[in-house]
Amino acid sequence: xxxxxxxxxxxxxxxxxxxxxxxxxxxxxxxxxxxxxxxxxxxxxxxxxxxxxxxxxxxxxxxxxxxxxxxxxxxxxxxxxxxxxxxxxxxxxxxxxxxxxxxxxxxxxxxxxxxxxxxxxxxxxxxxxxxxxxxxxxxxxxxxxxxxxxxxxxxxxxxxxxxxxxxxxxxxxxxxxxxxxxxxxxxxxxxxxxxxxxxxxxxxxxxxxxxxxxxxxxxxxxxxxxxxxxxxxxxxxxxxxxxxxxxxxxxxxxxxxxxxxxxxxxxxxxxxxxxxxxxxxxxxxxxxxxxxxxxxxxxxxxxxxxxxxxxxxxxxxxxxxxxxxxxxxxxxxxxxxxxxxxxxxxxxxxxxxxxxxxxxxxxxxxxxxxxxxxxxxxxxxxxxxxxxxxxxxxxxxxxxxxxxxxxxxxxxxxxxxxxxxxxxxxxxxxxxxxxxxxxxxxxxxxxxxxxxxxxxxx
Amino acid sequence: xxxxxxxxxxxxxxxxxxxxxxxxxxxxxxxxxxxxxxxxxxxxxxxxxxxxxxxxxxxxxxxxxxxxxxx
Numbered sequence: 001x002x003x004x005x006x007x008x009x010x011x012x013x014x015x016x017x018x019x020x021x022x023x024x025x026x027x028x029x030x031x032x033x034x035x036x037x038x039x040x041x042x043x044x045x046x047x048x049x050x051x052x053x054x055x056x057x058x059x060x061x062x063x064x065x066x067x068x069x070x071x072x073x074x075x076x077x078x079x080x081x082x083x084x085x086x087x088x089x090x091x092x093x094x095x096x097x098x099x100x101x102x103x104x105x106x107x108x109x110x111x112x113x114x115x116x117x118x119x120x121x122x123x124x125x126x127x128x129x130x131x132x133x134x135x136x137x138x139x140x141x142x143x144x145x146x147x148x149x150x151x152x153x154x155x156x157x158x159x160x161x162x163x164x165x166x167x168x169x170x171x172x173x174x175x176x177x178x179x180x181x182x183x184x185x186x187x188x189x190x191x192x193x194x195x196x197x198x199x200x201x202x203x204x205x206x207x208x209x210x211x212x213x214x215x216x217x218x219x220x221x222x223x224x225x226x227x228x229x230x231x232x233x234x235x236x237x238x239x240x241x242x243x244x245x246x247x248x249x250x251x252x253x254x255x256x257x258x259x260x261x262x263x264x265x266x267x268x269x270x271x272x273x274x275x276x277x278x279x280x281x282x283x284x285x286x287x288x289x290x291x292x293x294x295x296x297x298x299x300x301x302x303x304x305x306x307x308x309x310x311x312x313x314x315x316x317x318x319x320x321x322x323x324x325x326x327x328x329x330x331x332x333x334x335x336x337x338x339x340x341x342x343x344x345x346x347x348x349x350x351x352x353x354x355x356x357x358x359x360x361x362x363x364x365x366x367x368x369x370x371x372x373x374x375x376x377x378x379x380x381x382x383x384x385x386x387x388x389x390x391x392x393x394x395x396x397x398x399x400x401x402x403x404x405x406x407x408x409x410x411x412x413x414x415x416x417x418x419x420x421x422x423x424x425x426x427x428x429x430x431x432x433x434x435x436x437x438x439x440x441x442x443x444x445x446x447x448x449x450x451x452x453x454x455x456x457x458x
Numbered sequence: 459x460x461x462x463x464x465x466x467x468x469x470x471x472x473x474x475x476x477x478x479x480x481x482x483x484x485x486x487x488x489x490x491x492x493x494x495x496x497x498x499x500x501x502x503x504x505x506x507x508x509x510x511x512x513x514x515x516x517x518x519x520x521x522x523x524x525x526x527x528x529x
Contacts, residue, residue: 251468371479372467
């Protein structure tokens with residue numbers, strides 16, 4: 001680091017990303033609480049462990065190959081491109097940059113910020129399939145969505161040199177598509193093969209509500225997800241950078257914060273828009289769901305997700321209205337798909353993440369029509385068709401298709417769904433019987449001790 | 459055409475101000491936003507009034523007693 005200003009900037013940037021990572025951990029805590037709260041008592045521990053083990057599995061695979069994919073795949077076989085081994089070299093697990101290195105203080109925290117997005121993508125899928133998927137099957141999906149497919153989409157559409165940005169003008173500043181649409185699409189692909197939980201649909205096909213066992217746990221869970229989302233937004237920015245470092249079209253010497261494409265934005269602007277889109281989503285969801293608590297909370301999230309593609313540039317009132325419009329579409333679509341295709345999405349993840357992401361990308365194409373997608377020369381500008389093509393790539397090509405194909409293979413091998421008997425008796429008894437037995441034994445022991453101590457006179 | 463007023467970033471950022479879409483339409487946007495907000499209150503008052511009117515006629519004395527005991 002040459003000079004004190006450079007040193008200060010580097011260490012500030014290092015600390016900035018580190019803080020975002022800590023905040024984003026709350027997203028995973030929130031997802032765990034939401035899933036456990038939504039599951040029935042007989043499936044608690046299994047549901048929790050299914051989500052917790054996403055953390056180590058996605059982390060190690062993201063270290064081994066996920067991070068390399070991001071740097072090596074921006075032009076992978078698209079429009080004459082190929083794997084960029086030079087850019088990928090510094091991001092292999094055997095690179096000196098992937099460890100304590102006084103010449104590189106950024107890779108570790110930047111890697112971690114992306115990794116936390118990976119956990120989120122996998123966790124979105126995890127919630128929709130609770131109470132009937134085998135953990136072993138889900139963990140393969142977690143690695144695929146967390147360390148392969150989402151990071152391929154990030155290389156294509158969430159990288160300053162990604163082919164989707166160059167040729168489609170794809171713009172997705174806070175990941176409506178690259179995290180939420182792909183994860184929602186992937187979850188849909190799995191759900192189509194997995195099938196609904198026992199009892200979800202009446203014999204005439206009418207869907208039944210399966211209420212959460214603990215609504216308060218759900219409430220706290222989603223509030224933690226909101227909190228972690230702040231960190232996610234900050235992590236999507238470059239906090240401060242000079243035009244000469246960007247080395248694009250920007251002239252002058254004014255430093256700025258940028259989005260992931262190195263195009264200018266402000267932390268202040270995205271803070272306006274985060275809160276206004278959250279509010280628009282909450283208000284619309286309360287009305288459209290007629291005050292249903294969980295749809296209202298999820299609507300807040302869906303509002304942010306819908307506006308996220310353009311929240312680096314929107315006016316706050318635009319963010320509010322876009323969030324509100326998105327939620328109405330998403331809510332209606334959820335119930336139509338559930339009834340029409342007998343789809344049991346236990347937490348509404350396909351709708352809140354997938355549909356909201358797709359709708360948000362398309363809306364951004366209209367509202368930001370003609371705006372530059374990048375600070376570099378020769379890149380396409382933002383258009384409705386570029387955004388629509390991007391939404392299809394995210395939701396169907398990299399989301400739905402892999403989820404569907406891998407689930408079909410797992411189903412054919414008989415390793416996708418738990419046996420019916422186990423589904424009815426509950427996964428906790430089947431897989432955690434030692435815990436149940438130990439609990440029963442210690443309760444009996446305590447009761448025996450109590451009855452031995454207490455005399456009738458007392 | 460660009461809704462944000464910039465077709466590329468070949469600019470000196472020292473000379474750039476607002477970069478949100480549809481600059482100049484802030485007042486109409488505010489009016490739309492306020493209509494959304496007030497409309498929300500209107501819908502809520504109507505719906506809650508109707509709900510409470512229905513609820514006051516459907517109370518089962520036995521269920522009410524149990525609800526009181528449950529605290």
